[in-house]
Amino acid sequence: MSVGLTEALERDSALNLDQAAVGCNFQVTSLKGPACRQLREIGFCEEMRVRKIADGRTLLCAVCGTRLALSRTLAKQVRVTPV
Amino acid sequence: MSESGEHTLLPKVALVGHPNVGKTTLFNALTGENRRVGNYPGVTVERSSATLRTPHGHELELLDLPGAYSLSPNSPDETVTRDVLLGDLPDEPAPDLVICVVDAASLERHLYFVLQVIDTGIPVVIALNQVDRAEDKGLRINRQVLADELEVPVIACQGTTGRGIIQLKQTLRFPFPPPTPRHWKGPGAVEKAIEKLRKKLAEAGIERAQAHAIHLLADTGYRVEAQSHLTPEAQVAAREMASECIAKDHPPEDEITEARFLCIRRTISASVIEKGSEAESLSDKIDRYALHPFWGWVIFGAVMFAAFWSIFRFAGIPMDLIEKGFGAMASGVSSLLPEGDLRDLISKGVIEGVGSVVIFLPQIVLLFLFIGLLEGSGYMARAAFLMDKVMSRAGLTGKSFLPLLSGFACAIPGVMAARTINSPKERLLTILILPWMSCSARLPVYFLLIPLLVVGSLAQTMVMFLMYALGTGTALLAAWILGKRIERSEPTPQFLLELPPYRLPDFGYVLRHVLGRALSFLKKAGTVILGIVIILWALSSYPKAPEGEDQLAHSVMGRIGQAIEPVVEPLGWDGRMGGAMLTSFAAREVFNGSMAVTFAVDEDAEEDDDAVRDKIRERISTAKKEDGSPRYPPLTILSLLIFYIYALQCLPTTIVVKNETRSWRWALGQLAGMSAFAYVAALAVYQGGKLMGF
Structure with a gap:
């Protein structure tokens, strides 16, 4: 499979963390929004693996061995792909 | 706590790292101090220091800095850490060495901060905390490779067990290592x-x-x-x-x-x-219920209710002992000293006044024990997670809940803990409503008055629970109203919080902390409250009334009561209660002492051995008006309780609010607003109750 096709498939499967399914593992692909610096510093940086544990108004995620709670608005700023 | 500049001649070493990584535990282990720790982010919000002696006999000043995720601060406490490390604070040179505390179980998340600290040009030592937990999670860290990659010493340690403390102290030998060069290169x-x-x-x-x-x-x-x-x-x-x-x-x-x-x-x-994917931990299993949309609230309610119930249920035995002790002291003084002012001062002033406050020491101890266990277990962050939805209705986030919960112990650390909130508007709102969290100073008043309303520990717990809920509910309502009036051009605050793994609290630390709070309560009773009750006794005993006249009515205190009576009468109170309320602006607990002293002075009968609190309660419940009706009916007691939920009777809180908001306007506005609200609420309860026929 060519590199271009792989990238296109990854781009197509990318979604925001708030849309991601509970119990699945993802990888952060990019961050976009006013809080991206803060999100990166707390652990949601590019290439980091994330597992979504709970959904709702406030999301619960496992990042690098730590549980992080974040609001839905912040989760919208994290773009992930399933792994 | 050492003030800045106290140890300016000593080499300075700073402890830094993410919030709740174990800096203060390590600080305590290195220095032998007993600073406040807890298993949730944001316990340390200001710089503090102590002296440390290395195995080579050198003295150092060790700084404990607030936790920070990065040197680009998102909240006022993180700004302190950045300013200290960059040497930006006046009279506070940058440290000579930095110990970066890192959680081995989430090393990758911590390295960004480590690189930022290395970039400050200060020599760095990495304290790799919780290596065991990392191994349990399937991570194996090669410390030597890590040290070579970053060109800094890496020491595995565990503050709670003392592991690695000696090795860490040995790396602090002179001369300190040279600064590490920067590891990254930009375009x-x-x-x-x-x-x-x-x-x-x-x-x-x-x-x-x-x-x-x-x-x-x-x-x-x-x-x-x-x-x-x-x-x-x-x-x-x-x-x-x-x-x-x-x-x-x-x-x-x-x-x-x-x-x-x-x-x-x-x-x-x-x-x-x-070494493989992470298995579900015990914390995850507990969290399945503790954070569940339904069971989470059931557990939260049960934890809170059990705490209040245990405070009522288990405090009885030690309270009886304290009462007997004060009763024996009063009898001893009465039998040893001849009748006169000195005997009255000691038995009716000092013993009754101070005794009426000290009697509630067991409840205070139980409250702090409960808060200490909650803080140490990791449940506080879960409570904040659950409360986020409720707090959002008031324009706040779950992050505000942590300082608010601290306010149940004392408003002052609660107000200071608001520094961890990154949104200035949310922080201001949290500070403004925080004194409505019922602090421990209100407990003696609540415990004196609640048994006058209901009987039985379950019913009393319910009333107590309602009082806390009323204070918290009104505070959130006030935040919602104030939030609409405070204009700030900033986006809606967003909740972002790290949930630490559950841990067994460090019982030794919790007990030392509770003992410290108990001693501080006794010190307050033996100094401020003792002083005030002596003054109150003098004001209630002089000038002496002519034979046959009522002593209290003739005294200065009685006249103050008469002067204030028209103001408090609409609340159902008399001058005695009004006077006691006025004196409790010095310290809330003085209400009990004031009631005890004025009743004792007013009483002609010989001193008896009745228990102090029962005696005050009996005097309150049997006092009659001239027409024979009860002087203090339940509605009056309720109105008084409502007043104490809402009144801000704590000068140190007002000063701390001024320092934190950098504005007298907010601090004095809060004092005036809360006092006025307390009066109006008590008035509404009393007059409303009367209209309804109570």
Whole structure:
């Protein structure tokens, strides 16, 4: 499979963390929004693996061995792909 | 706590790291101190220090700094850490060495901060905490490779067990290692900008030019916020350099962040081996219920109710002992001293007044024990998670709940803990409503009055629970109303919180902490409250009434009561209660002492051995008006309780609010607003109750 096709498939499967399914593992692909610096510093940086544990108004995620709670608005700023 | 500058001659070592990584536990283990710790982020919000002696006999000053995720601060407590490390605080030179405390179980997340600290040009030692937990999670860290990659010593340690403390102290030997060079390299344009800016800053005489140059380019906020350590020209130069980089399509913030993350990935791939995927931990299993949309609330309610119930249920035995002790003291004084003012002062003033407050020591101890266990277990962060939805209705987030919960112990640390909130508006709202969280100083008043309303520990617990719920509910309502009136052009605050793993609390620390709070309560009773009750006794005993006249009515206190009576009468109170309420503006607990002293002075009968609290309650419940009706019916007691939920009778809180908001307007406005609200609420309850026929 060519590199271009792989990238296109990854781009197509990318979604925001708030849309991601509970119990699945993802990888952060990019961050976009006013809080991206803060999100990166707390652990949601590019290439980091994330597992979504709970959904709702406030999301619960496992990042690098730590549980992080974040609001839905912040989760919208994290773009992930399933792994 | 040492003030800044106290140990200026000693070499300075700073402990830094993410919030709740175990800095203060390590600080206590290194120095033998007993500073406040807890298993949730944001316990340490200000700089504190103590002296440390190395195995080689050298003395050092060890600084404990607030936790920070990065040196680009998001809240006031993180700003303190950045300013200390960059040497930006007046009279506070940058430390000579930094111990970066890192959680081994989430090393990758912590390395960004470590790289930022290395970039300050201060020698760094990494304290790798919780290695066992990392191994349980399937991570194996090669410490030697990590040390070689980062070119800094790496010491495995565990503050709670003392593991690695000796090795850590040994790395603090003189001379300290030289600063580690920066590990990342940005694109040419950014590197050129750093070098040009460094030269400009050095020419302008700014210390630590390289560290400031990197930070000025890496953090937009640092380029624009007022910095006493930097000249406006330096910031203008930094803005020009940043603009040049942006023009070349290399925004310095993004490029520096990216370069640091590249370095982190390289370091992690070299030093960490994952031995399989992470299994579900015990914390995860507990959280399935503790954070469940339904069961989470059931557990939260049960935990809170059990705490209040145990306070009522288990305090009885030690309270009886304390009462017997004070009763025996009063009898002893009565039999030893001849009748006269000295005997009255000691038995009716000092013993009754102070006894009526000290009697509630067991409840205070139980409250602090409960809060200590909650703080140490990790449940506080879960409570904040659950409360986020409720808090959002009031324009706050779950993050505000942590300072508010601290306010149940004392408003002052609660107000200071609001520094962890990054939104200035949310922080201000939290500070403004926080005194409505019923603090421990209100407990003696509640415990004196609640048994006058209902009988039985279950019913009394229910009333107590309602009082706390009423204070908290009104506070959130006030935040909602105030939030609409305080105009700030900032986005809606967003909740972002790390949930620590559950841990068994460090019982030794919790007991030491509770003992400290109990001693502080007794000290207050033996100094401030003792002083006030002596003054109250004198005001209630002089001038002496002629034979046959009522002593209290004739005394200064009685006259003060008469003067205030028209103001408090609509609340259902008499002058005695009004006077006691006035004196409790010095300290809330004085209400009990004031009631005890004025009743004792007023009583002609000989001193008996009745228990202090029963005696006050009996006097309150049997007091009659001239027409024979009860002087203090339940409605009056309820109105008094309502007043105490809402009144801000704590001068130190007002001063701390002024310091935290940097405004007398907010502090005095809060004092006036809460006092007025307390009066109106008590008035509404009493008059409303009367209209309804109670």
